[in-house]
Structure formats: structure tokens, C-alpha cells
Amino acid sequence: MVARIIPVETFDLVIFGGTGDLARRKILPSLFHRMVVGQMPTDARIIGAARGKMTRKAFQEFVEESLEEFIDESERKPEDVKTFVGQLDYVALDALGEGGWEELGKKLRKDVVRAFYLSVGPSLFGGIAERLKKTGLATPKSRIVVEKPLGHDLESAQKLNAQLSASFKENQIYRIDHYLGKETVQNLMALRFANALFEPLWSAQHVDHVQITVAENIGVEGRGGYYDKSGAMRDMIQNHLMQLLCLTAMEPPARFEPNAVRDEKLKVIRALDPVPAADTVRGQYRANGEDGSYLDHVENPDSTTESYVAIKTQISNWRWAGTPFYLRTGKKLRGRLSEIAIIFKDVPHSIFPEVDEKRGNALIIRLQPDEGITLRMTIKDPGPGGMRLKEVPLDMTFADALGPNAEVADAYERLIMDVIRGNQTLFMRGDEVEAAWEWTDAILAAWEKGGKKPQAYDAGGSGPEDSLALMHRDGRRWREIAS
């Protein structure tokens, strides 16, 4: 089954930081893919804007090399690469200086969609937004795209929002959380709101608890400088896990429209109870065999930044009161896994007395690896010998279910096209980001006040002991993170 591609209208996309890592690894390869499938018009223009002096030709060669590095040869026909680099241009510009802006203006067409992607450090966001307004480059058809980190706490997030909204209206500001661009995450909404089967079960009445896991097997290698100032709470929980929590818990919006969806997500964040310190766990990985420790990769030998967080949280509303949501994320764990697991309550009365262990049904929404959905069911173990029960997965891996030609586009591909289409459904609104920080800040403040060091856990293991205890004390257990 080949997806139907609806081309977007033509556009001028300016990538501030067009020579940086994010542009090379994600933005430019994503645009290339969209061009190859016919979604990006061949008269669209992509303009790299960065500090270094570079000719247009040098930038084209630079992008060609990036495509070679990040796109498989089988998907990279020379004629497509030629067309793509033909759409590129470059301007040397200091984001916080005055030079280069006029030249950039000359390269932009009137009356086409303009998108300014700020693929630079967050300290430059405000200055760029201001200059775009001052120089008149921010037209009514313009959009500005920013990405995490969107602040360090509530105060800095508010400041950033104020800086952006001084030059752009909220409906022109696209805050990316690339988790929202993942196919399975959108499928969570399809699963919930396009099927009659699950919604009646989707509440505290039937759901025992929810586990949201984002486990990485890699450590902080190479990113130690940034990460040590941030930690797992700011880097992952405040944004990615919070977004997954919102989509899992939100009420059905009246329409699949940006503000209708985002209003419902915001209500979830606002309904979160304050989290007592006893319902949180912080961890930091230590060396284990060949795997080095967190402290080997950061400057401060006494750093107490967490590389692991587990949180038990409650949503105080009619749907969810009494059903805890457990969140966990960490680096250097046994495996790489991102999933949302809805664990249903047991049957009210078991008619099979010989079955000693109670196993509720579970619905697992897997973001990676192998995007897909699994329903854990209990069936009769085949054969004679009495009524023995067995747990089996009803498994739908998208790649298998939809066939080999199914297009599971990278999150950035969808999100960038949504920017051009002017569809903000999968982007965070300013008030959502602030509400998430408000909740996060309270936990961070309690940690600071408590002064407790993160608990050490073995690199390559399944996280700190206290994290297991957080579940055990409630008579529950985490799902396995397989290696």
C-alpha cells in the first residue's frame, strides 16, 4: 500500500544554523525525502543561514556530503540529489548582529509561505525573532520553528514565549517535540478516537495503571556538556514523556484541530497532582565492565545530575482519579525502548482457581523499536491436561501489517511539512510548555531542597533499585526492558 502524497504549496525555508548537526542529520535529509516522494515542490527554496562565510556552491557541496552520510545509497539517486541541491542557497549572517539580514531579505520571495527554522542554540531564539520583525522579514505568511530546550524552568520558558510572541502570533509559532511527529504517537489518537473498542475501557474503572517508558542504551557521550546542565527531568520528562502522557490521558477533542487537541492536552497537565518526593527516583549510571560511568563524560567529577528518573503521578479528574501513571526514562539502560503500556485491571472474579498469577490485559503502544501495537491476552494453553492459561500477544507491527512499501516517515519529515501546511496540531502551544514546566519545577525544587544524591545504577542494567521499589510497594512491576 503506497501512501497518497499531497504536495504542499511552494515555500521559502530559512534554516538558521543550516550548517549545524541538527540540520545535517535531520532537517535536510527529511526535506530531501519529501522532495523525492513528490511532496516538496521543486520550486521550493531552502536557504541555509549561519555564521560561517560560505558560497552557495560550497553549501550545496556540504549538503550533498550530509545526504551521503545520512541517507542510504539506495534511496539517493544522483538526479534527485542534483535537483535538491539546486534548490539550496546560503547566506552568511550573525544571528545577533546586523550583517547579512538584507541579503537574506533579497533572497526571499514575496507572497509565498516563509518558514524560519531556528536550528541554533536557544540563547539565539529571541534575538533572531526580534531581527526578523525589525527587518520586515516576518510577514503574515511567515512561521517560526523552535525546538527543545524551550527554557530551563518556568521563568525562562515564559521569557522565551514573550520574546517569540513579541514578533510572531501564536498561530505562527511552531514548537517542535519530535515525539509528536512519530507515526505511533499519532496512531495512539487514531486507536483511541477512531475505534469504538477502547474508549469505554479507557478510564480508572478499567485501567489499573499506565507505564510510560523511554529507555536508551546509549549514555551521554559527546553531549555531556549540555546534558549535565539539564538532566533527564528537563531533557526528557518535561517534554517527551509529558506529551505522551497527555495524548494517553486526554479527553476526546471535539475535532481534530490544533487548538481543540491542545486544549485537551493542557487540561491533563493542569490536572496533575503535585508529586511528593517519595514518588520520584533519581539515578545516575555507574561504570559496569567496559561501560564507563556518567561521571566519565562530564566535566564536574562530583556532578549530581540525574541520568534516570522514575515518577509516579496521579491525574485528578473524573476519568483518571485512582489510576497512577508511572513515568521512567534513563540513559545507559539494558535496551532501547519507548512505549506506552496501558495495564488493565484483572477480571473481577476468576473462575479458573488453578491459575495462581493474575495477569491483566495490557495494551502496549510501541514507539521504538519496531513501531506497533500489541494487546496482551490470556488464552487457554493448548492441549489436554486441564485448564491451563497462557499469555499471548496479539501483535501488530506496522511494518508487517501495512506491507513492505508502507511509508513510515521520519518524525521531522511530517513536522516540517505540517509547518508549511500551517497545521499546528502536532506542535506544542506556549501555555502547554509553561504548564509542563510549572509541574516539573516543583519536583526539581523538592529534589534540591532534599539534597539527596541520585542513586547509582549499573550501566547496561534496568535502573536504580529504588525505581523497582517504587512499583513493588504498590504491588506492581515495571515491564521488562529487553536487551
Ligand code: NAD
Ligand atoms: P550545532 O552547534 O551543531 O549547530 C549550530 C549552528 O548554529 C551552526 O550552523 C552555527 O554556524 C550556527 N550558529 C551558531 N551561532 C550563530 C550565530 N551567532 N549566528 C548565526 N549562526 C550561528 O548545534 P545543533 O546540534 O545543530 O543544535 C541546534 C539546536 O537544536 C540546539 O538548540 C539544540 O539543543 C537543538 N537540538 C538539537 C538536536 C540534535 O539532534 N542535534 C536535537 C534536538 C534539539
